[in-house]
Amino acid sequence: MDETTSGIRAVLAELESAVERELPGWPAEMKARYRTARREWDEAVRRMPECLDRARQAVREIAGEEPDRGR
Template identity: 60%
Template sequence: MRRSPMTGDPGFEQAAEVLSRIRRTTGDLGAVLAELESEVEPEVAGWPVAARARYREAKREWATALDRMPECLDRAAQAFREISAPDPKRDS
């Protein structure tokens, strides 16, 4: 792991920035999916039954994944905070 020579930070600030960018991207993905749904939904009724079923299943899957993303990012951020917190045992 590469440490910054000035701060001793092993990259946790950079990791926090990456998590922040992923969080913004997650919001952007939600907007893109909503836009796609608004364009596709009016046509779904005319699709074959199997295609409609597959679309609905895929829609549930991506909605679930998108809903879980903030929780996953929160857990990652918490892990970075725990890892980067000063450890009194190390400092003694």
């Protein structure tokens, strides 16, 4: 799971880098919208490991496997 979230973070960092290079030429309103959206994305990425863990646990329960204890 760490590999998955690391991969997603790497892709987002690449995209962010590309956008940040172009950002100085954007109108002020568009910059503000981007920064607001970026804060939302950052929060979603921060929550992602927990969401993936809950999904993994749910799949295991559906499959009848023992849930992970202490993870």
